[in-house]
Amino acid sequence: MTQPEDNFARAVTSRTLLSIYDTWKILAAGRIGPRRAEVTPAQLRRTIAWTFTIEVVDGGRDFRFGFAGDKVMQFLEQRCAASTLAGMKASNFFAGAGNLFRHCVESKKPLLSGPKPASYPGKEHLEREVLLLPLSEDGVHVTGLLGAFETWRLGTNQHAAAPVLAE
Amino acid sequence: MAQRYDYLTITLARGRQAWADFTAAARGVPGIIGLFQGQLGFGSNEAIVLLRDAPDDAIATLAAAPGVVGSRAEQLTPTVRPADGKALKRGGIYVHRWFTVDGDRTGDFVSLSNRAWENFEGSYDTEIFGLFTAALSDDDTRDGAGRLLLLTWYASHGVWEASRDQTRDPAGLFVQRHALTRSTIGRSSMTLDLGT
Numbered sequence: 001m002t003q004p005e006d007n008f009a010r011a012v013t014s015r016t017l018l019s020i021y022d023t024w025k026i027l028a029a030g031r032i033g034p035r036r037a038e039v040t041p042a043q044l045r046r047t048i049a050w051t052f053t054i055e056v057v058d059g060g061r062d063f064r065f066g067f068a069g070d071k072v073m074q075f076l077e078q079r080c081a082a083s084t085l086a087g088m089k090a091s092n093f094f095a096g097a098g099n100l101f102r103h104c105v106e107s108k109k110p111l112l113s114g115p116k117p118a119s120y121p122g123k124e125h126l127e128r129e130v131l132l133l134p135l136s137e138d139g140v141h142v143t144g145l146l147g148a149f150e151t152w153r154l155g156t157n158q159h160a161a162a163p164v165l166a167e
Numbered sequence: 168m169a170q171r172y173d174y175l176t177i178t179l180a181r182g183r184q185a186w187a188d189f190t191a192a193a194r195g196v197p198g199i200i201g202l203f204q205g206q207l208g209f210g211s212n213e214a215i216v217l218l219r220d221a222p223d224d225a226i227a228t229l230a231a232a233p234g235v236v237g238s239r240a241e242q243l244t245p246t247v248r249p250a251d252g253k254a255l256k257r258g259g260i261y262v263h264r265w266f267t268v269d270g271d272r273t274g275d276f277v278s279l280s281n282r283a284w285e286n287f288e289g290s291y292d293t294e295i296f297g298l299f300t301a302a303l304s305d306d307d308t309r310d311g312a313g314r315l316l317l318l319t320w321y322a323s324h325g326v327w328e329a330s331r332d333q334t335r336d337p338a339g340l341f342v343q344r345h346a347l348t349r350s351t352i353g354r355s356s357m358t359l360d361l362g363t
Binding site for chain 2: 041
């Protein structure tokens with residue numbers, strides 16, 4: 001598990017997300033993030049269902065949806081109508097997701113959002129926590145994101161007002 | 168005589184257009200039985216092509232297709248599976264698991280695998296497509312190693328995760344197989360429909 005001095009890890013509510021963060025830290029080994037191909041099913045074992053991947057397009061001007069685990073698909077209830085975030089612009093939920101994606105790409109650091117009420121239509125009775133972790137093919141730019149999220153019934157956890165970045 | 172398989176790892180240029188260009192070009196190449204897009208463990212710009220009894224120029228054609236910036240080919244020989252003419256399933260995921268084993272124990276590895284699958288496939292929503300030996304590379308010869316590719320269909324990543332319990336049963340055949348294994352890595356993928 002993460003070292004006690006890791007304040008970012010202490011901010012994570014979900015044990016599943018914390019486990020994914022631990023795995024990412026090991027794979028990153030001090031880099032901005034691991035290459036996407038380094039994140040294998042075995043490394044995410046027991047947490048795959050909560051994870052997703054995003055490809056950064058044009059340095060963060062757009063984002064392409066990649067892998068989505070079973071829990072992610074259950075939450076969304078259907079495949080996204082478009083393959084990129086730009087195609088989902090009309091949705092407040094995806095607009096908010098885009099802001100978080102960009103924040104993570106620009107900062108080049110892990111980002112945690114929530115727990116806070118879910119804004120996805122039909123899921124307003126839930127609260128969610130989202131973890132975004134940089135992936136980098138060149139060690140310089142964030143070229144992808146490993147994401148994870150967990151939900152609870154609304155009111156289960158204390159809510160966080162703003163996203164948290166790793167130090 | 169065993170059918171010949173080729174496993175081609177294609178590196179594409181960044182962006183969706185490269186995927187579209189490559190997929191379009193692949194449609195015209197005979198011998199392709201599977202085009203895979205990575206899920207976990209592959210780069211977002213990697214495509215895997217599995218060919219069976221393809222014409223001699225098929226690999227060169229794919230390597231030179233639009234959108235391709237790099238390629239690596241492995242010649243494969245089927246072992247106890249797949250049966251001749253076996254087709255890939257649609258939906259679900261395929262896990263591509265490469266094993267490096269002691270070269271002189273390859274036969275034992277195949278035998279243990281074949282015995283282990285009977286119970287494995289009955290326990291989970293999964294199907295072994297094939298276990299192949301790879302043509303020896305210079306490194307394999309130097310290291311006295313053999314490499315094998317196991318290509319397995321699972322209904323989902325959840326099924327794959329659940330099936331790991333059986334592979335770790337200390338009394339099971341998979342653990343005996345693991346004892347023959349120098350290294351292994353598994354990556355998951357989806358099949359893309361070429362419309363052929």
